[in-house]
Amino acid sequence: MSLLEEVVLDLERHSAQEGWDSAPRIYALVRSTELRRAEPDLADQLGLPPDADTLAALEQPSLPDKASVEDALATIAWPDAVEGCALVMERIVLPPDAEDDIPEDEAEAAEYAASHPKREDVRMIVGVLRDGARHSALRLRRHDADDEVLTGPDLVPALAEALAATFEPDEPGPRG
Template structure:
């Protein structure tokens, strides 16, 4: 199992212990060896063994709720010491056959999704590394069990792309 897979599954298990209906949480992923070198006191607080080479997940400040996660991600740039990032978030998923029935108005659409009998609550944990590696874990509320967590590199491709974009250098404006 890769370091990224380990940290994604650890974040998923931690989120499962906290329960459902949580706000999105963003984590910087830093090599434990780099963290120990740069911030030895923090590494000790996190309980990182001196000789471990893992990815430490450092929770970031809460994402702004008003503009949405995708907008918040578009404004993030990581320092070089950050090797990757991970996002834990919940979404309501509706059956594809009701897509045309979803109201255009955002508030009406939210109410429609919240009350639809075919809705499925999903917790997504998506991690990406600067080198392009990705891994995801999905837990359905209806199948809320550790042995029913789905995992793989491409389960939430749009979210993985948005996270990967936080590592792309800003393009200077042409003018």
């Protein structure tokens, strides 16, 4: 199992313990060896063994409430020490036959989706590395069990692309 797969699954398990209905959370993925070199006290607080070579997931400040996740991601650029990033978010998914009835108004559309009898609540964890590696995990609320989590590199390709774009050099300054 790759370091990226491990960190994505760790974030999935952590999110599952916290329960549903959480705001999106973004994480910087940093090599534990780099973190120990730059921030030894933080590495100790996180319980990283001195000889560990893993990816540490460092939760970042909340994404702006007013922006869509995609718009918020478009404003992020990471410093060189950040090897990757991961996003945990929940979405409501509707069956294809419900799409024609979705109202145009954003607030009405959200209410329609939230009250639809065939809605699926999905938690998505997507991680990407600078080198292009990707991994995802999906959990459905109605199948809320560890052995029902779907995993793979391309489960949420559009979100993975948006995360990968945060490593492109044309982006605005580093996220603090």
